[in-house]
Amino acid sequence: EQVPGQEDPTFERHFKGHRDTVTCVDFNPNLKQIATGSMDSCLMVWNMKAQMRAYRFVGHKDAVLSIQFSPSGQLLASASRDKTVRLWVPSVKGESTVFRAHMGSVRSVNFSRDGEFLLTASDDKSVKVWTVHRQKYLFSLSQHINWVRCFSDGRLIVSASDDKTVKIWDKPAGSVYVDFHPGGTCLAAACTDNTVKVWDIRMNKLLQHYQVHSAVVNGLSFHPSGNYLITASSDSTLKILDLLEGRPLYTLHGHQGPATCVVFSRAGDYFASGGSDEQDVYVPEFHGLKIRKNQPLPSQGSGDVSAQPSTSKQPSEATIPDDLSSTLQQIVGQLDVLTQTVAILEQRLTLTENQLRECIDNQQRITLRFQQTD
Numbered sequence: 174e175q176v177p178g179q180e181d182p183t184f185e186r187h188f189k190g191h192r193d194t195v196t197c198v199d200f201n202p203n204l205k206q207i208a209t210g211s212m213d214s215c216l217m218v219w220n221m222k223a224q225m226r227a228y229r230f231v232g233h234k235d236a237v238l239s240i241q242f243s244p245s246g247q248l249l250a251s252a253s254r255d256k257t258v259r260l261w262v263p264s265v266k267g268e269s270t271v272f273r274a275h276m277g278s279v280r281s282v283n284f285s286r287d288g289e290f291l292l293t294a295s296d297d298k299s300v301k302v303w304t305v306h307r308q309k310y311l312f313s314l315s316q317h318i319n320w321v322r323c324f325s326d327g328r329l330i331v332s333a334s335d336d337k338t339v340k341i342w343d344k345p346a347g348s349v350y351v352d353f354h355p356g357g358t359c360l361a362a363a364c365t366d367n368t369v370k371v372w373d374i375r376m377n378k379l380l381q382h383y384q385v386h387s388a389v390v391n392g393l394s395f396h397p398s399g400n401y402l403i404t405a406s407s408d409s410t411l412k413i414l415d416l417l418e419g420r421p422l423y424t425l426h427g428h429q430g431p432a433t434c435v436v437f438s439r440a441g442d443y444f445a446s447g448g449s450d451e452q453d454v455y456v457p458e459f460h461g462l463k464i465r466k467n468q469p470l471p472s473q474g475s476g477d478v479s480a481q482p483s484t485s486k487q488p489s490e491a492t493i494p495d496d497l498s499s500t501l502q503q504i505v506g507q508l509d510v511l512t513q514t515v516a517i518l519e520q521r522l523t524l525t526e527n528q529l530r531e532c533i534d535n536q537q538r539i540t541l542r543f544q545q546t547d
Contacts, residue, residue, distance in 0.1 A: 182457040188219045195447030200438040202246040210237030218263045230267045239281045244288040252279035355399045363390035385412050385421045392434040397441040405432035
């Protein structure tokens with residue numbers, strides 16, 4: 174059932190400019206820019222104002238796998254398969270500094286919450302910590318025995334690896350992406366078995382288990398309120414999960430191919446997603462939801478909340494049509510044709526008026542001549 178005061182997400186902007194699959198996306202905290210990384214080795218910084226052009230940053234020699242704005246929004250970090258990390262100034266100049274960071278592909282990059290440190294994770298099985306202002310290497314965390322795919326810097330440094338562990342505690346096999354709950358006590362993991370799992374990191378306890386996608390879940394992001402989780406999957410859909418009720422709330426079909434990444438804006442009014450469908454980036458609005466006060470997540474098997482949405486009664490979901498964008502484009506095209514037609518008619522009407530006035534003037538001249546002759 175729909176919550177009173179709740180509205181469906183609405184399509185906001187559509188950006189297109191990458192030449193290959195979009196691998197990562199992030200909002201500038203000022204909500205004026207969105208950055209994306211791609212397999213085409215480039216970064217794009219998109220301005221939310223339609224009249225302002227996008228910036229293309231070139232510097233990496235291979236695919237860009239992770240990006241993140243600093244908390245101040247004045248820097249943008251990128252991690253690449255070329256084994257380097259770059260710090261960019263997200264302006265028209267696009268200046269950058271290179272960190273020769275790892276011996277393998279750099280899978281993930283993250284700023285600390287105060288913006289003073291940068292953390293990088295790599296296929297060389299290590300996580301490294303750097304100072305941002307001095308751009309100096311500090312130390313490494315090298316306890317993994319396989320590729321480190323991603324990590325998150327909450328109250329702790331947490332890394333997720335192909336060795337089937339999250340340091341400091343174990344995690345389910347095949348986790349490809351993790352994110353911290355805003356409260357800092359829970360962790361959500363996207364898994365290769367098409368599921369999403371939410372864990373209590375204090376008690377190492379599984380809270381919720383979602384089986385809502387039909388393909389691998391590639392990315393996820395908590396809403397700042399802590400009550401919603403959005404997921405991106407290779408089944409081409411995005412899912413918004415209501416964590417308090419333990420059920421999927423919305424299914425969005427904006428992408429024509431795998432959805433590869435997704436993130437909420439800092440205020441939670443928007444979310445952005447990237448995919449492999451001709452490198453599209455979608456930015457729907459989300460402020461229509463009646464955001465509830467941050468509450469503890471229900472544990473698995475609690476009486477009034479389903480921890481297994483797939484086995485409970487089918488929830489009602491709102492679906493955004495696939496052809497919404499093309500329909501809007503057709504309407505705009507028809508309006509352009511009508512505008513041109515009106516302009517042509519106005520021009521013809523002006524010509525007709527001029528011809529009529531010329532005829533009247535000629536008639537008056539002829540009449541005047543006849544009067545003079547008489």
